[in-house]
Amino acid sequence: xxxxxxxxxxxxxxxxxDLAAVATLIGGTSRVxxxxxxxxxxxxxxxxxxxxxxxxAIALPEALGFTVRFKLFDYGVISVALTRPIPSTWPELVDxxxxxxxxxxxxxxxxxxxxxLIARLRPAxxxxxxxxxxxxxxxFSLTALENRPTGQALVEQRGDDIVRLLRGEREPLSRxxxxxxxxxxxxxxxxxxxxxxxxxxxxxxxxSGAQAAAEIxxxxxxxxxxxxxxxxxxxxxxxxIYADLQTRAWFRGWGGRRYTRAxxxxxxxxxxxxxxxxxxxxxxxxxxxxxxxxVLTLTGSRLGLDQWKANVQEKLKTxxxxxxxxxxxxxMARGEALEVMIVLxxxxxxVLFFMGIMR
Numbered sequence: 115x116x117x118x119x120x121x122x123x124x125x126x127x128x129x130x131x132d133l134a135a136v137a138t139l140i141g142g143t144s145r146v147x148x149x150x151x152x153x154x155x156x157x158x159x160x161x162x163x164x165x166x167x168x169x170x171a172i173a174l175p176e177a178l179g180f181t182v183r184f185k186l187f188d189y190g191v192i193s194v195a196l197t198r199p200i201p202s203t204w205p206e207l208v209d210x211x212x213x214x215x216x217x218x219x220x221x222x223x224x225x226x227x228x229x230x231l232i233a234r235l236r237p238a239x240x241x242x243x244x245x246x247x248x249x250x251x252x253x254f255s256l257t258a259l260e261n262r263p264t265g266q267a268l269v270e271q272r273g274d275d276i277v278r279l280l281r282g283e284r285e286p287l288s289r290x291x292x293x294x295x296x297x298x299x300x301x302x303x304x305x306x307x308x309x310x311x312x313x314x315x316x317x318x319x320x321x322s323g324a325q326a327a328a329e330i331x332x333x334x335x336x337x338x339x340x341x342x343x344x345x346x347x348x349x350x351x352x353x354x355i356y357a358d359l360q361t362r363a364w365f366r367g368w369g370g371r372r373y374t375r376a377x378x379x380x381x382x383x384x385x386x387x388x389x390x391x392x393x394x395x396x397x398x399x400x401x402x403x404x405x406x407x408x409v410l411t412l413t414g415s416r417l418g419l420d421q422w423k424a425n426v427q428e429k430l431k432t433x434x435x436x437x438x439x440x441x442x443x444x445x446m447a448r449g450e451a452l453e454v455m456i457v458l459x460x461x462x463x464x465v466l467f468f469m470g471i472m473r
Contacts, residue, residue, distance in 0.1 A: 115204075115258070117258070117324070119197070122335060123194045123220070123221060124192070127192045133238075135237065140167060162187075166184065185332065215313070228246065249335045254280075279314070280309065315413070345429065348433070
């Protein structure tokens, strides 16, 4: 049994990363285009190919017995991959997977490595984050098995082990749970298998197919991370805007200044978040490659990606509604201020008239 296990730790490190500037700051970088599994004509391409940095290029060949690789996405995400060969037997593989999922050292080490890298790349980053939002995911890739079973045969023979591996359980799971996990799987060719869950995936394929699946999973997690970050950001900003609009202060409301400021803040936030989420969502273009599209869709479904996208879109719609309300209130407040000014002018003229100053 041959293959490898990769633990991905992804961090929202900045608003934008200038990948061209990164290449000038650190040597040994390379741009990566996702390699499709199938040979049929297709279009699978990053809008802005991410940049990879091998740990050896920055004097970090390994950590905790894993080889280290960084991947930088232009929309501000840094992914750290820790990779090593899998054990040679199924019991050892299951034990290895469970141990990795429970090992807090992996996350702590990757965060430390990421912060060190951020310090080196700060000139190439826009708005580096002080607090890092993170996602983690493990991919178990088998690239060779004795007698080369089909994907269906592997499910029948080792379904229980695969489910325990993905769920991180040492005890056998129920038939219901086994069926639930294995129900979400893809076998494109006879001798391949892809089974994703919310925190781990199992891949049985040749080396190029396993690499393609891992890259798609990594990309989907980078999207999830971005939408999680912007969902939290929008929630905080909406709470602040609501509180600001509800604060009573007559001098701030005079002439619509209160609503004008709110409208400007809301409009700027709406444009920024909309632009950045569009960049993340459209970072990978897939056309004609059925396998890549299915893997990306299934992984996104298991991660709950569509729900996070819907949350962000709903909050953006709320921002748009607040902006329209603030603009309307600004117009009304200015109209009222103008009416008051006209009345004051008329009163002033009447006073002057009765005092005999105006005739």
